Amino acid sequence: MTAEDTVHRVRHGGREARRRERSHKATGHGRPYITRNIPTYDILSEENLQKIEAAADRILAETGIEFRDDDVALDHWKKAGAKVDGVRVTFEPGMLREILKSAPAEFTQHARNPENSARIGGRNVVFAPAYGSPFVMDLDRGRRFGTLQDFENFIKLAQSSPWFHHSGGTICEPTDVPVNKRHLDMVYSHIRYSDRPFMGSVTAEERSEDSIDMARIVFGRDFVDENCVILGNVNVNSPLVWDGTMTKSLRAYARANQCAVVVPFILGGAMGPVTNAGAIAQSLAETMAGCALTQLERKGAPTVFGTFLSSMSLRSGSPTFGTPEPAIGSMVIGQLCRRLGLPLRCSGNFTTSKLPDAHAMTEGTMSMLAAIHCGANFILHSAGFLDGLLSMSYEKFMLDADLCGALHTYLDGVKIDDNQLAVDAFAEVGPGNHFFGCSHTMANYETAFWDSETADNEPFEKWEAAGQDDAATRANRLWKQHLREYEAPHLDEGVDKALREFVTKKKAAVPDAWY
């Protein structure tokens, strides 16, 4: 494409849209999830895996975990045979593994558009946007607090892209909405502007229940009782503490037969040891306990085994992201999780960079490839993450979406058959000739190669004449174009009305609170 074409495409979009459609068709547009065609990367030996499991068992048996402000959780543990001393719970080796046997190895999270229902677990991979930033950024306006408008924009950008399978959850904090009412607007926006699976709130038990109630409006109460339609992401307060807010939300999701994603956040040297093996053992212990609690609340409820390892700068105490230690840690966690037979949430597109620059994508790509190789099934934080999760970036979102696209091709691996091996092409072309017009090329070129939307593969001179844009500048044009071209998926009017009434009623019932 020429520089003029680029301008044309940005202005008019028609040609670009056709190209995109062709590309999506070729590379799997509209896949509700990816089924991996490459093996997981198993980094540790059986012997070393057993050593980590033994270390986790020792943490659980000797130090234990505190479950604070949740008497029901403590009761569950007592009944299950754990030793409960005040809020401290210790577990005999093997006990949690036994409880976890009732959790499904994979399950379907239903979307309101059945074509988008995603399979989570097994060989399947689901990409979801980043989660939880208070700030948003773009190249025009810099950093600012996120608003509901930003939140909706990111849902629309994700929905517009064929490279996500999930609308995510708290993509950014809509800080212009009171804290105690945000979840209502967030869940409504996911349902209204996306027809993919999504996540609900976990910041209080009643907000979790509101989120699930809204899902019941969409899917019907009976359906929800039997099928997973919403995820909640609950965090351990590492090291070795589960706060009541989290366990009550975890139990709310499990009670409704919905999926709690259980995630310790371990910043090595702060919330865990500075050594990778120790942080991994701790992560295993904390997640096993959380996932087991879902089964005590409701046997058979879906749950996801999560991990979030991070290193730190030991000069400044700042967290670091996208570094090699957590990438390697992810591979180990993947192996440990598969031995438990649970779906895995791991890694994402992490970075500490404050800009969508070289730093951001070095760390992000290493981190995302770790998620791919370790066998992660649900990859939250696939796109938009900047500044150690404090900011959601519009440009980074587009760059990351493009990487997610490339990873579709990566996960497809290499196909081996006579056509792919081009067995007859060599005789046709012969030594020293080119393959441009040969029959094998003509038969295969449309589906041949991943085609990036943000890379500039043009010759230097064309790129120079077109303004010498860097990738972030191209991404800036692209998100604006995608927002302009966004079309909302159909939503049944009755459902929409019922949802809006629910939100209005709930908002009216309590005064605004900003904490």
Next chain:
Amino acid sequence: MTAEDTVHRVRHGGREARRRERSHKATGHGRPYITRNIPTYDILSEENLQKIEAAADRILAETGIEFRDDDVALDHWKKAGAKVDGVRVTFEPGMLREILKSAPAEFTQHARNPENSARIGGRNVVFAPAYGSPFVMDLDRGRRFGTLQDFENFIKLAQSSPWFHHSGGTICEPTDVPVNKRHLDMVYSHIRYSDRPFMGSVTAEERSEDSIDMARIVFGRDFVDENCVILGNVNVNSPLVWDGTMTKSLRAYARANQCAVVVPFILGGAMGPVTNAGAIAQSLAETMAGCALTQLERKGAPTVFGTFLSSMSLRSGSPTFGTPEPAIGSMVIGQLCRRLGLPLRCSGNFTTSKLPDAHAMTEGTMSMLAAIHCGANFILHSAGFLDGLLSMSYEKFMLDADLCGALHTYLDGVKIDDNQLAVDAFAEVGPGNHFFGCSHTMANYETAFWDSETADNEPFEKWEAAGQDDAATRANRLWKQHLREYEAPHLDEGVDKALREFVTKKKAAVPDAWY
């Protein structure tokens, strides 16, 4: 570190130098090569590997390879039992594999500083700078033709970094030196400004021989006859053509018991099929033939099995780099190469980006991680590569060097022992407390985490106050600092004098030629 510290460090370097030394000590400064502590990533089944091998055998037996302008090579093939018809050579299945059995699975490339001698093959990994760009770039002066000054600068930057193990070869073309004399200045510069292993010229048989003769001045004729001290990188003229210039250079290296690195460059859809499996089979066929030819010239000579797969934009015909297909292809090539028992050169830090931006590092990181996972032993193009290999970038070089550093930690994998598992730390710290000052942290923090030289992990506000630099801007400061602080390694005066006399005599012997 604070913003003021950053300025201080850039200005004075003392604190930074100390930090760097500490960091290098922690993460393996001065290692002459990496011995991987993580497994290779084996992507294909035995059955599918055999299918690719069969496809390569069929290409070799039915279509064959042309060896142009080199009667000696054709004679070698006749004597070895291949069928030679004009310049076309065909090979019975199994014939090349039999010949390749005499090539060493690993070997040492000696450096003039014995501490830097590198082991190539087996579980060892060697990083070398990019190779062959006519242009250089930096943020101050943009793109321009490379000069001998640039060439020397890049050698100095590589030598200054603990993250390379090899000085490389034609890091950029010194276009201010006549083409027929460049190799003399390049080889001299590698020897003068670096004390690591290096590569010689391959652009003509006599230039290869000059390169080897200069190595003989440094190491002694007898030593060179028995040990590898120089590599030459020879390219197949894909598809299925070996030009005489290349085979004569290949034979010159082999004849001297030096190492020819054998590399097809296959741009899918142009020099090979658009399908990955076909390009891989072709690459296998072409490289087997080249590596086997080294053994016919001198049985037992070291050789490296190389590959360079690339995809293309089927819209514009432009080559693309750092895309998922070649990354996946690298893993397959790695498995095929290990079945041949040869050292592997594969992948590098590839991109089509014209700037050291997000685009560059997305592609570069995917591409470098493919090299790491596929088990590559000699990773040429580890640093500096921009614009599809047309430009060597000062800033990208620094960013890539930093990634090479991170990959040292990555390749070290995860260690599992009682200290790494932090078995006693959990009891000491207990639930809800932090690990900052605990005895396990104090005992381990100095060697705990990879510490990037180009990332900015500071809080947003500190980064903002320090000028909001992106990674490329930081890299721009860094290469200037490294050049200022560079100190040449000791070189024996007699050797230096003999090298300079050799260069002067050779240059005087023939008129300048610019082709």
